[in-house]
Amino acid sequence: MKKIVTPLLLSSLLVGCGSSADYPDAQQGLIDLVEKYHEQYNDADNAIMRDRAIESRGDALCDYFSEDLDVVGWKGVVSSITTNESGAGLALSIGGDVSVKTASSSGSSRAVNSTLIQEGDAMYEMIASLGRGDQVTFSGTLFRDDHPECLFEWSLTEYGGVSRPEFMIRFSSIEPDQGS
Template sequence: MNDIFLILVLLSLPAIVVGAIKPRWVMPWAATPKRLPAIGLYCAVLVASFVAFGVTSEPQEAATAEADTTEQATQEAPEPEPATIATTEPEPTQTEADLDWGIDRADTLAAEHMPEGQAGFIRVMEQAAADYEEALRQGANDLRLSRIDRQRRDESRQYTDQGHVTDWVGVLDHMGTNREGKAYVQIWTGDMVSFKTWNNALSDIQAGSLIPQDSPIYDALMDLPLDTPVRFSGRIVDEASVTEHGSVTQPEFIVVFSSIEPIN
């Protein structure tokens, strides 16, 4: 359809020129053809044909563009990737297996050398933690929870000599030095109880638990790798947890150590 309007546009242009010179040639049906009516007539035909040509061209161009886009998308569509075959995780290396075995062996060795006083102390801690968690599940208030904490403290005193412990055992879990070069250490016993020093001078002002470099304990620790089963003695002076919940369920006792040595 737009081809017809294009032809009319092309014919209107010379008709306007001819109408300005010989109006009778382009208006043979008029009795007295004149230049202005001839020019006006074919100008109107020119404008109408031009507009009609533009209107009919747009849908065709849009269809062509859509077809080109579809073809391009089809050409650019990535080929499907080949199906991947699921692989199983690699088995632990011998080194990892040896490490796990070594940690388990250290825990077992420490447990075998645990004195009765320490075993009783840990049983009190474990029972208190279980009672505390059960009380929380039942919606106990702070007074009931505080009573559990107090009973734990009272019952555990029978297993220490005014806080002093002798030849207790555990596994060397963490150690390092502070800015002053003093050593800090943490020893795990069982699944929830640890004995440690403070790790900074500010917290240690009153306890004095950090180990100076001229101490025989410092010399003994220098050659011990982590996860070594150790025997220790000292005096419990504090508990490091910030909250009552942490103190009962995973206590960290601050100890001024008098000796730490590997279990042979």
């Protein structure tokens, strides 16, 4: 039987797996930080104020992840799984409008390519059984980026990066949640 996931169903899945009480503290802290600066950005009256909101968020992200970029036992919902000649890409919604994702295509950067999940790897076989909307628990490492963002973020537009950030991650483990 084919699963059909509509935006409404996907958002209810996110609520079901991701009420803030269910998230690890570090994950909830990232979600809260993103939401705070998204609101500050939206409330800005001009481009200078918006730029300052982005810089402030970058500073806050650097402070929040000052010691370690590793995430352990975080919760997510599969948004997409892609493949190319270099491996598989995976994007997870992790709460609010925040996502973590690998590369979806091979690029010129070794760091970007290293995020792809390689065929033959146990994680590749595990994600092969997942579909959009499935709930997972994962661990991995986020990537640092130059200021003002602090964490590497994939969005093509400034507004997308503030309102629906997609942070780059190299997964170290992914497990389906029970009942997913």
